């Protein structure tokens with residue numbers, strides 16, 4: 001009998017990976033080269049970023065906390081039964097759109113990846129039913145939550161795996177406030193790679209009265225062979241789609257705030273293999289919490305980038321005192337691109353004139369990888385079910401970012417919950433081309 005391990009050992013998986021790689025390189029040559037001179041009509045072009053209807057946090061009467069907003073995902077409802085908050089998670093296959101043009105067959109919870117945010121208050125008794133509608137067994141580990149050993153969700157070690165079609169019950173008291181996560185602890189390699197991740201926020205009982213904009217973003221990384229719908233759980237290093245809450249820019253919702261708000265962004269990472277140095281423009285912030293608890297005030301330091309390791313939470317806070325549209329993104333350059341391939345020859349600076357035509361005779365559709373850089377590769381013909389490597393439309397042209405990139409929009413006043421659109425810059429505060437007079441005045445010869 002061939003199971004996953006013997007298949008790996010036999011090298012079948014390796015040859016499948018080689019095949020996938022060959023297809024990827026072929027697709028890359030077909031789709032990621034210089035654009036052909038006349039614009040073809042079948043271009044799929046990234047959707048504009050805004051205005052969007054933004055996800056709302058789920059305010060719960062009588063609970064007294066400011067609900068956390070988990071863009072694109074939302075919050076898991078509960079019912080109170082004899083003083084216990086009762087939740088129901090269903091592990092199931094999910095059809096998910098990463099960005100317009102890229103639909104995947106993922107696994108998740110309650111119809112979404114990541115699963116819905118579980119939100120409660122320090123000291124709450126909670127009961128979570130988990131129904132398994134996957135084609136294989138699963139379990140749920142409550143990552144970072146302090147609980148009885150038998151509720152820890154490690155299949156085989158602390159409980160039986162939840163069989164297909166069955167519902168298990170977890171029940172414990174949320175002893176500690178903080179930001180935590182949930183994920184399977186059975187066949188993690190497959191189930192996490194297919195999108196089974198989620199976040200938990202336990203609000204402190206005692207809260208200060210400050211107005212806060214509270215967001216949760218789960219970082220994830222996927223290997224989605226070009227044209228395929230099923231992410232490849234065998235990927236170990238060559239991830240080609242990077243997401244916040246399973247959305248890649250330009251499909252990521254902006255995070256909005258008004259001047260003077262305290263902004264809290266809870267960054268989680270359960271992506272299979274990589275840490276992400278998350279960088280915020282326009283501000284310095286402090287890391288106030290990890291999934292281990294509060295960082296003592298005396299240990300906090302100002303940062304503009306914080307690494308969020310796999311299996312960790314970093315909560316950042318800052319006061320929104322600078323208006324604008326500020327980028328928030330992973331600083332690994334390949335993590336702000338979509339479906340890039342890495343095996344193409346480097347032709348930057350090379351003279352490739354005529355090459356496309358000659359190679360095109362034997363490889364129809366062949367295009368040479370950008371010889372003058374790759375910033376223009378956003379409006380190319382794309383294979384089916386794939387998204388452009390880079391780009392969304394911005395107020396000044398192309399925003400040549402993809403993947404793990406979003407925008408923090410700070411405004412003096414917000415009206416309602418919608419995306420406020422693009423920032424209107426005060427006169428004289430945008431970088432523009434220098435005039436000849438200015439160059440002469442400052443003695444520059446260019």
Ligand SMILES: [Cu+2]
Nearest residue numbers: 276330332335
């Ligand atoms: Cu990254």
